[in-house]
Amino acid sequence: MYNYMLSRHCFLLTICLKPRRIAPTAVCSVSCYTGPDADPQLRERRGANKNQVTKRRRKERPSCQPVLDNFDQQYSQELGDLWPSARAVLLDPYSWQYGVMLNRFSAVTGITQILQSQGFSTLLPQNSVSPLLCNDFSTISNSKHQAGKDSPFPPDYISKFPPNDFPLQPESSSHVLPQDLKSEPSLSLPRSTLQCYIHPYPLRFPSQAHRPGQLKQYYLLNAASLLPVLALNVTDGEKVLDLCSAPGGKALAIMQCATPALLCCNEPDPHRRDWLSKTLESFLPPSLTSRVTVSAQDGCSFGQSETGEYDKVLVDAPCSNDRSWLYSSSSQQGEQRLKERARLPALQAQLLRSALTAVRPGGVVVYSTCTLSSSENYAVVDSVLNDCPEAEPEDLWEEIAVPLSKYFTFSHAHPDLDTPQKPSLRPLNGSSSSNPRRLGILVVPQPGRTWGPMFLSRIRRRK
């Protein structure tokens, strides 16, 4: 039943033992593409044999012209100079990077060695995971820590290729590298038990197949997906709601950061909820099941049923998924998506309002999307703040963007104001915010830093 988890990367490493460029695949329409572990097409590949998978991978999928035309028109206005290079990244899936988020509930030492030997380094300042914590939780995980035993690679792989002789080398040196990527992560961020490894090149680590009775050791994702979780800053004992939760990447990240008293993962779509449950089951130990629940409500009405119940709420809203939409399977599908796009801001605003009702006075809501579109980002936050006087946006620029600016390219200005790179202090059309930077920050994919798109905004409910 977990055959679909056998990733293209695992297969490539097993068979070819050399890095490969992977052809783009389309993913779900209004959801967040967080990486191979979050790719619904992998689910559809259940039962596909390796040769079938290879054939599909080799077939390049062209981008969808109506979507590209629409993006060109909108994003050249909204992003200015950043758009041509963001466009180039979005149109070159071979340049896309993936982060490897380790699972602190599983034994990860061997994986860490392998990652480091391949040139991966940690994105965040590390707070060591207490062995006691690991032992407590990893009741069904393998306690052997040696590289090769816990590794996703074939058994003789490590001995054939000792760490300094790994066959996986960067494919090309043409990508612009973030400066001093290999140096220590910024110390301005608090130390975290959330461990994510990234590589300066688009090198893919294999997804991990299901191992009966054992927790998965890592989850592959777009590293920008971690930023909303960092902004949420969950601490032990808090009650947390993940309002739009499937497939569960951010819920897993929350559980890497802290042990909340409750994490309610809400997902109304039955198919996606099933996927969410499987993700949680594959990464979290049974001892946590009473703290992590799955619910099936319409997020728009969640706040009415559980008013003021939560310390923290994440709204990782359904949105136009820029990466995925560019690879719509046909022009008609692309056009249909663009038509439906107009309805998204109203849904997103409803979800955000509902979240602000579900959070307790003094608590915080993080709103995020994986689109560059300002009408689903700044405009949604702005409209909700306009009729929610008890909600106050918090500035994430110093807290998140500045310390992580060597890994991600951030934009913070509203499109109506100045250029994206230059913050403006002018008010937004008479809106409640006097500083557009405070409405949120946007990760814009750029060559060598292909993470994103990801918009995030943090709002505190005052009373």
Ligand SMILES: C[S@@+](CC[C@H](N)C(=O)[O-])C[C@H]1O[C@@H](n2cnc3c(N)ncnc32)[C@H](O)[C@@H]1O
């Ligand atoms: C961007 S995805 C969430 C990704 C997820 N947070 C993660 O990190 O893996 C948005 C999710 O919102 C769900 N959704 C759509 N409409 C919703 C609604 N009215 N209430 C709650 N969730 C909804 C979608 O089914 C989808 O799974």
